[in-house]
Amino acid sequence: MSKKQLKKPLIIAGSLLLLMSCAGTSFAAYSHDLYPNYWQQGRSSVTYSVQSTFDSTTKTQMQTAMSQWNNALPSGSFLYKSASDTNDSTPSQNNINTITKYPYGADGFTGEHVPYLNSAGKVIESDIRINSSHNWSNSPKPNYRDIQSTMTHEFGHSLRVGHSPIYEDTMFGEGSLNTDYKRTLTTADREAAQASVSRWITNSLRTNDDESSKSDLSDKVVVHSEAEVIQFDKNQLVNEADVIVSGTVIFQEVKKDFEGFPVTDTTIRVQTVYKGEPGETVTIRVKGGETDNMIYTLNKEASPTFKIGEEAIVFLTGNKGSRPDKDDFGYYLVGQAQGKFDSGIQSQSQGVAKNSTDTHSLDLNNIQNEINLIEKYNKLNNIPKLYLPEGQESNI
Incomplete structure (x- = not known):
């Protein structure tokens, strides 16, 4: 718009x-x-x-x-x-x-x-x-x-x-x-x-x-x-992503992060790799959930949801800053809900996967080529990362 x-x-x-x-x-x-x-x-x-x-x-x-x-x-x-x-x-x-x-x-x-x-x-x-x-x-x-x-x-x-x-x-x-x-x-x-x-x-x-x-x-x-x-455009989604995969949700667990807030870790069995070198599964951390002492919810664009058995394409980043619990999970979603695309039966029948904020779509028959073209554009135009590298902090 x-x-x-x-x-x-x-x-x-x-x-x-x-x-x-x-x-x-x-x-x-x-x-x-x-x-x-x-x-x-x-x-x-x-x-x-x-x-x-x-x-x-x-x-x-x-x-x-x-x-x-x-x-x-x-x-x-x-x-x-x-x-x-x-x-x-x-x-x-x-x-x-x-x-x-x-x-x-x-x-x-x-x-x-x-x-x-x-x-x-x-x-x-x-x-x-x-x-x-x-x-x-x-x-x-x-x-x-x-x-x-x-x-x-x-x-x-x-x-x-x-x-x-x-x-x-x-x-x-x-x-x-x-x-x-x-x-x-x-x-x-x-x-x-x-x-x-x-x-x-x-x-x-x-x-x-x-x-x-x-x-x-x-x-x-x-x-x-x-x-x-x-707010990410599609070029930025690709640029920030260390890993882009499609797969099926197989496991979820609510934990406490290092600050004591509930977080939900979702494990996806990888089907297709479009970028990066993940393992057979990837674990994604999203804020929110319920533990023995806290109920923590966020606005929907900040807290995308997954369901067991769901098929999705996910754009993932391994940049976890200086968190002391960074080894407890694998990735964040790039842009949170913006980085999760539905690739289930309905999307397959339409040939198009839309993300959870309905701001971007992917042609399911041409994903790899589209990502490759964006990667080439980003490299030629020296598109910068939006975050500081792990271990660095802005001086404000």
Whole structure:
């Protein structure tokens, strides 16, 4: 879909197009999701402790990003940065709202908002994590991502504003290179935030960080996360892939990763190899799942699903950053749901395999030739990788 087409308000599955009136304030039409899990009634502020190893410029840009949203709220500022930094480098449910960074590798994510819910389904803590395996910058430059843009996007999730299908909106769900347009909110972004915050802020009941109840947890920690996923074209999918194979899903297992979050490892028996040198099977790790102490779900484009017996073509990367558990699994999907193509009976009958986001397709009768042509183009044009090599981390 072209950028010009996306300027018009759309209704898509899971999105809300609303005309609302709350507390005397009218909101014009916007196309953003408003997440049903929002802050406890009366919550009036959220203060974030920032990982100490972020540089001073990035910390300042975080505050600027907060101000974008705070200035949009008639009820007053909601987002704050703590004067004290944290030594944490990964998120956890610890009654402290944190912003952390870690070199997770080529997992498809730029940033992720991690909200923790109580037994009533209300948010009681909010963490944000940044994947420092990207080329990050404090200003737009070729093949770099703008950290202030991503932080502005993630703070929108803190206000429980979801993704928008409109490209120009800060809350458009896919990350972009070489641009800083997401630093500035659109009218629709601001109105979505106003509508969202009005659901829990009232004049009769106001609660700050220190007074908010943080003990009302269910038996399991519940996290409904929102991740900003990189948008890949087909050339980039091929370029980032170390391995491209078709095969059948034969096994799945939910485990805990090194941060304690549930992840689902899926094993595929390889049928055809189009790129790379995999073994007879490949094991793919996707965020999300349920363990004895946590339920962890993500937006669908960030957490593709597999089923036993399913046939698929998968684009895989072995770049797992500096994770201490990198030897526990084989690959990530390139671009998450973008890197999984259905090759089952229906696709075979049509001769076309579409990926899980319905953004790319493959001619099942010409896959190898298509991949070879893309590889040749990428090499001739020196198309760069979008991630830093394993062991390297962006300086932000």
